[in-house]
Amino acid sequence: MKADYHVHTSFSYDSDSAPEKMIEGAIQKGIETICITDHHDLEYIEPGWEVDFSQYFETLQRLQDKYRGQIQVLIGIEFGMQPHLNEEYEKLARRYPFEFVIGSVHLFDGFDPYYPGYFEGRTDEDGYRRAFEITLENVKKMKEYDTLGHLDYIVRYGKHKDKTYSYKENADYIDEVLKHLIQNGKGLEMNTGGWNFGFDFAHPHQDILKRYRELGGEIITIGSDAHKPEDVAYGFERVKAYLEACGFEYYTEFRQRKPYFCAI
């Protein structure tokens, strides 16, 4: 696995790692393609989560040249999904030449579960179910993304984390999400940040990846969601076995927002 398609830099509010540092971290790990996907979260709960795109493209295009021959640097983005924001994101995608767009749900009933609040007054189980329901609403209304980011990362923030989580309990919503992705030619991200967080699964859980394959899903993108250089390509040595166990023979890279299948 030589391509990391989910990486943050200091263009994201929650990373202070310069793009050069992230690229050099990738080179050190033997990565051949790094797709930078900084956060662009319109109408987020606090200011600062929007990328200055002229600066973004200028900086990253300069780094593409600087590192040419050492590593391929691609310019992508992670859009924070909200059902009513599709048009705004469409405008941005028309205006800027992203190679790859991750759509991720970061807001649930007005809360970012990273911060306290979302789980107050509800059980983990209720919180997870509601999050999958909201994810379904988002994937139905949003069109401007190539892959759905970190599908079950909500379980990081429950009181009992993955102990209170199973695909089965949420299969009604999750299956609808997967079917929608498949019918609309969208990918599903395998986000190795789950391992980095301490889970024995990447996001999403293997049960979900298996189900996606069973339903006919083929587009799997791979990303570490690194915010620091040492986390680039985290756990990539385990990806092959993880995906093969779920029935996949290919993963997917993107250029100009089009998928290319690569043998695992």
Ligand SMILES: [Zn+2]
């Ligand atoms: Zn995210």
Ligand SMILES: [Zn+2]
């Ligand atoms: Zn991310």
